[in-house]
Amino acid sequence: MSTGPWSANLSSFGQGDSLHQQVLATFPLCDVTEDDLTQNPHFCKLLATLAQHVDQTGLTVPLKTELEKAEQKLQSQRRHWLRSECVHKGLQEMIQEHTIRKQHATVPPDQHMFYETMEKCLLVSQCVRQLDLSSTTSQDQPSVLGLNSQHLMELMPLEKNVQRMKQGLPKELDKHLKKKCFGLLSYYQPDWEHESEGLKNIKLSHLSAQLDNEKKRAESLKETCRESTVLLQRQTQLYLSEMIKCIQLLQSLILDHRLRIQTELDGKKLNYFEGKCDLVLQKIKTEMAEIQVDTYTVDSISAHRKIREKLDSELKGRQVEKQSLESKLSSFEILGKEFEALAEEYCRLRQEIEMKKWALKEFTHYNDK
Structure with a gap:
C-alpha cells in the first residue's frame, strides 16, 4: 500500500508517539489505547485522517453546522413557548393566591371582580383551544358534544369587565412576576433577602448573566470531569495490564519454586501423616483396652457366663419346641382343606x-x- 495519500493528510500531525497522543486526544470517547495504535499503524493513520473531518463527538463539519442551526431554532421556539407558558402559569398562580387570600381575609369587590373575570377568560380560552380540532383532524370531524367556539364565547364575562381586567392585568402580572423573581433571588442568595427593592432590582438584572456563567462553569467542570474520567480509565487499563504482567511473573516464579521443593515437601508430609496415623491407632487401642478393663470385671464376667448358659439352655428348649410344632403342623397340612x-x-x-x-x-x- 502506498503511503503518499496518508502522508498528505497527516501533514498537521506528528509522527510516532506524538501522533499516537494526538489521535488519543482527538478521539477521547474511543476505547483505544496507545498499544493498540502501535500494533495497528494503518488504523492509527485512518483515525488521524478522520480527525481532519470530524470533531471529538464524531460529527462532520457540515452536519455539526446543521445541528447548531437546528439547536438555535429549537432554542428560539423553546423560549417562545416558555414565555407564553410562564405567563399562563403566572396567571394561574395569581388566581390560586387570590382564592387562598379570599378564604382568610375580606377582598375588595373590584379586586374580586378582576380575578373572577380573569379566571373565566382563562377557562374559556383553554376550552376553545382544546375544542379546536383543526390542527390535528379533518374539518368534517364532529365537534365534542356538538359545541363550537361560538358556544363557548357566549360564556365570556361582560365586555366592560374584560376591558377593565385587561387594563389592570399588566400591572398585577408585573407585580406577581417581580415577587417571584425576588423569591428566586432570595433563594439564590439568602443574604440579599433583607436588602432594598432598588438594590434587588439591580442584582436581579445581573442574575441571568450570573446563572449563565455558572451554567458554563458547571458544563466546563463536567467536561473536565469527563476528560479526567477518560484519562482515569486509560490509566486504570494500563495499571491493570501491568498488574496482570506482574501477577503472571509472580505465578511463574511461585510455580518454579514449588516444583523444586514439592517432592521433598510431599515426603515430609507423608512421614508426618504416617506417624500421626500410627499414634492415633495406638491411642484407639489403648482406649478400647481401658474401656474393656473398666467394663468387664471378674464378677461381671462370671454373671455374664451364667446368663449366657441360661439363655443357651432356653434357646435349646425353644428349638426343640419349634421342631415339635413344625412336625405337628406338617401332619396337619397332610389332612387337607377339610381339616x-x-x-x-x-x-x-x-x-x-x-x-x-x-x-x-x-x-x-x-x-x-
Whole structure:
C-alpha cells in the first residue's frame, strides 16, 4: 500500500508517539489505547485522517453546522413557548393566591371582580383551544358534544369587565412576576433577602448573566470531569495490564519454586501423616483396652457366663419346641382343606367359649356386689 495519500493528510500531525497522543486526544470517547495504535499503524493513520473531518463527538463539519442551526431554532421556539407558558402559569398562580387570600381575609369587590373575570377568560380560552380540532383532524370531524367556539364565547364575562381586567392585568402580572423573581433571588442568595427593592432590582438584572456563567462553569467542570474520567480509565487499563504482567511473573516464579521443593515437601508430609496415623491407632487401642478393663470385671464376667448358659439352655428348649410344632403342623397340612375348615371352626368356638366365660365371670362378680 502506498503511503503518499496518508502522508498528505497527516501533514498537521506528528509522527510516532506524538501522533499516537494526538489521535488519543482527538478521539477521547474511543476505547483505544496507545498499544493498540502501535500494533495497528494503518488504523492509527485512518483515525488521524478522520480527525481532519470530524470533531471529538464524531460529527462532520457540515452536519455539526446543521445541528447548531437546528439547536438555535429549537432554542428560539423553546423560549417562545416558555414565555407564553410562564405567563399562563403566572396567571394561574395569581388566581390560586387570590382564592387562598379570599378564604382568610375580606377582598375588595373590584379586586374580586378582576380575578373572577380573569379566571373565566382563562377557562374559556383553554376550552376553545382544546375544542379546536383543526390542527390535528379533518374539518368534517364532529365537534365534542356538538359545541363550537361560538358556544363557548357566549360564556365570556361582560365586555366592560374584560376591558377593565385587561387594563389592570399588566400591572398585577408585573407585580406577581417581580415577587417571584425576588423569591428566586432570595433563594439564590439568602443574604440579599433583607436588602432594598432598588438594590434587588439591580442584582436581579445581573442574575441571568450570573446563572449563565455558572451554567458554563458547571458544563466546563463536567467536561473536565469527563476528560479526567477518560484519562482515569486509560490509566486504570494500563495499571491493570501491568498488574496482570506482574501477577503472571509472580505465578511463574511461585510455580518454579514449588516444583523444586514439592517432592521433598510431599515426603515430609507423608512421614508426618504416617506417624500421626500410627499414634492415633495406638491411642484407639489403648482406649478400647481401658474401656474393656473398666467394663468387664471378674464378677461381671462370671454373671455374664451364667446368663449366657441360661439363655443357651432356653434357646435349646425353644428349638426343640419349634421342631415339635413344625412336625405337628406338617401332619396337619397332610389332612387337607377339610381339616383347615375344622380348625377355623374350632378356633371360633374357643373364642366364643372364652367370651362367654368372661361374661359369666363379670355377671357373677356383679351379683356378688
